[in-house]
Amino acid sequence: MPRLALYALVVCLLSVTAAVVSFVEGSWLGIVWVLLAGLSSNMCWYYVKRARQQKSLTG
Numbered sequence: 501m502p503r504l505a506l507y508a509l510v511v512c513l514l515s516v517t518a519a520v521v522s523f524v525e526g527s528w529l530g531i532v533w534v535l536l537a538g539l540s541s542n543m544c545w546y547y548v549k550r551a552r553q554q555k556s557l558t559g
Contacts, residue, residue, distance in 0.1 A: 505547035512540040 501509075515537035522530030 502547050502551045505544045505551070508540045508544035508547060512537050512544060515540060 515533045519530040519533035519537060522528075522533055
């Protein structure tokens with residue numbers, strides 16, 4: 501897994517955790533964390549797909 505995809509995955513997992521904690525505490529700030537989790541998840545998939553395409557082109 502590419503390094504940037506791994507970083508994006510870590511950010512996604514931390515964002516989901518922060519969203520859960522925010523919602524449990526009754527804060528609506530969790531919506532921001534959910535949006536950040538969605539963005540980082542898409543970034544993770546993008547970097548994984550890009551690495552696969554580059555590997556298939558060179559390999």
